[in-house]
Amino acid sequence: MLRGYDPVMPQLLNATETAARLPWPALIAEMDALLRDTRVQVPPRQVLALPGGASLFVMPAHDARVAIVKLITFTPANAGTGRATIQGDVVVFDVATGVRRQVLDGPTVTARRTAAVSALAAQYLASDPGGPLLIVGAGVQGRAHLEAFAQGLGVKSVCIASRSEASAQALAQHARTLGLHARVVHDANAALADCPLVVTCTPASGVVLAAPPRADAFIAAVGAFTPSMVELGPPLCRHVAELGTIVVDTADAVHEAGDLLQAGLPVEEFATLRDVVNGVAGGQRPRAAGPVLFKSCGWAGWDLAAARCALGCSGD
Numbered sequence: 001m002l003r004g005y006d007p008v009m010p011q012l013l014n015a016t017e018t019a020a021r022l023p024w025p026a027l028i029a030e031m032d033a034l035l036r037d038t039r040v041q042v043p044p045r046q047v048l049a050l051p052g053g054a055s056l057f058v059m060p061a062h063d064a065r066v067a068i069v070k071l072i073t074f075t076p077a078n079a080g081t082g083r084a085t086i087q088g089d090v091v092v093f094d095v096a097t098g099v100r101r102q103v104l105d106g107p108t109v110t111a112r113r114t115a116a117v118s119a120l121a122a123q124y125l126a127s128d129p130g131g132p133l134l135i136v137g138a139g140v141q142g143r144a145h146l147e148a149f150a151q152g153l154g155v156k157s158v159c160i161a162s163r164s165e166a167s168a169q170a171l172a173q174h175a176r177t178l179g180l181h182a183r184v185v186h187d188a189n190a191a192l193a194d195c196p197l198v199v200t201c202t203p204a205s206g207v208v209l210a211a212p213p214r215a216d217a218f219i220a221a222v223g224a225f226t227p228s229m230v231e232l233g234p235p236l237c238r239h240v241a242e243l244g245t246i247v248v249d250t251a252d253a254v255h256e257a258g259d260l261l262q263a264g265l266p267v268e269e270f271a272t273l274r275d276v277v278n279g280v281a282g283g284q285r286p287r288a289a290g291p292v293l294f295k296s297c298g299w300a301g302w303d304l305a306a307a308r309c310a311l312g313c314s315g316d
Helices: 015-020 024-035 106-125 140-153 165-177 188-194 234-243 251-255 258-262 273-277 300-311
Strands: 046-049 055-062 066-074 086-094 100-105 133-136 157-161 181-184 197-200 205-209 218-221 230-232 245-248 292-295
Touching: 015 100, 015 106, 024 106, 024 140, 024 273, 024 300, 055 300, 066 106, 066 300, 086 106, 086 300, 100 106, 100 300, 106 140, 106 218, 106 245, 106 273, 106 292, 106 300, 133 140, 133 188, 140 157, 140 165, 140 197, 157 165, 157 188, 165 181, 188 205, 197 205, 218 230, 230 234, 230 258, 234 245, 234 258, 234 292, 245 251, 245 273
Parallel strands: 133 157, 133 197, 157 181, 197 218, 205 230, 218 292, 245 292
Antiparallel strands: 046 055, 055 066, 066 086, 086 100
């Protein structure tokens, strides 16, 4: 039986409580464990277009002991209004009994699991995981990636680029409270020369990085998760494909990775993170030389890993 079982009422966790159940080292380790668990089942997510350009996401997944469904809305029009662009919940069930175990805050799970996956990919693929780290985008995902890379990889120095000076300065100040050296940069492309670690986590409404990266660069691009969204210039993507390695988070990226699709690249040929973790690299075995691009589009399996972490159990 799973620890903390309550036959009467599921735990309803707010954002702060959800984050406390998902400490970075444990969450990153759970992502790794999930990719090794052959009993994990993740059907395709359903995306329902809503009036006004919003979307409703329905994302189920399960392993041998835990089943989850994430229900979230994505409302781009909320940007700059004080309302969150992502809202919703992750409902966690016990497989054996069908009992609801927890209801986690959806935006918190989304932010932390996305950053944890990027950190896991960097652990396996980055030539210089110590940084400095360049973060492009100073919103929720920028903050989550800052924390995940600091606690998961030991990054000590960060450069922050954002369209919003206030947001960039606020994230830089947060980095300093964590003991990091932080500075705001106004030209993300120029900062590529100084940073072997790069994360792009913008609304993906246009290209934010176009210059060729360093030969030892690791880039995690997380903002674009539809064919029409983009953060990386097509020449940059083609440069990495020619001289380095591209890895996608899951095979679903074949129809979701806007950065790669708009660059005309054969997404189906790229290794997935599961391939990397399990030592099988599919069509493209990751190489030690050259830049690495990790394209993350999102997957309910990551939410399942977060639920396993929050419950204090794994699928074993």
